[in-house]
Amino acid sequence: MGWNSWNRFGPFLSERLVLETANAMVESGMRDAGYRYVVIDDAWEDSVRDDSGDLTENRWQFPHGMAWLGEEIHRRGLKFGLYTDAGTRTCQGYPASLGNETRDAKRFASWGVDFMKVDWCHTEGLRGRATYPKWTDAIRATGRPMVLSICEWSRDKPWEWAGPVGHMWRTTGDIADTWSSVVTIADKNAELHPHAGPDHWNDPDMLEVGNGGMTDDEYRAHLSLWAVMAAPLIAGNDLRAMSHETRAILTAPEVIAIDQDVLGRQGRRIRRDEATEVWVRELAHGARAVLLLDRGESSTRVGVTFAEIGLGTKSASVRDLWERADIGVRTLGVDATVRPHSAILLKVSPG
């Protein structure tokens, strides 16, 4: 869990933005809710490597340099993430890492980086399955543990090979701040549930919660889907200027607990009707997270039986995780009315 600059700020980066974001992460309660990585995405780089051949930061935007910034991030109890690209240029046209994997991983490690996002622009003729293992080796050679975030947009079916190579891999193209983007990504990522598990996750891309293009109901549904899909939760909004509601959505403790459940199973969609869906995620200790989703334009009653969600018992206790309220003991199943473009997230515990 963390924050990444791209969705909200694109290439408009500065040291000040990163420091203010790190401060906001602490003060807003995001850090204590579990968000730890502060990830600087593309466009932090200078337009050329330095004289010794190392990647170097744009000193106008980052006057104290990346090592200093890494220390400031660490001082706040946070972790430091940084972006590069596996090809000849980054997506924004800056120097990238092809042929310099060992050197660049070492440079990142010397700056105290804890998380590397490695993108896939300008990689003509390369294959993900041959390229990313070089990054695994390069990171290992630094002696510093760093998360490897593989970002090749599912070009080379990373779920087939990336488990032992990196910690997370993008399964789709870039997210947009729209409802159709969220549900389209969910459709694609849903199918990949067998491949995810502890330390090797499907990554349906960073969150758009709080960026203004969707309603709060839609943002709650977005986060609910990501939680049920055991997705990395990387906030992508302006943490310095969040509404009360955005902060409440991003830090909802019982929703985050589903995302972070220690069993590490990605949930599945078990039913798809015209406009509604039922998703289930198996949790540690036998409970289930159940997501009732309405993708349509009117409120709909959605129900599910306990047998359908794999519970052997007749009765179970049900809790609404957004409302943080017990619904009570139910027999045979549970149902609820779901508003259009929204989701209800339940925890169903047998016995």
Ligand code: GLA
């Ligand atoms: C690609 C990635 C995005 C972001 C941009 C930066 O599009 O998929 O997540 O990193 O590049 O240029």
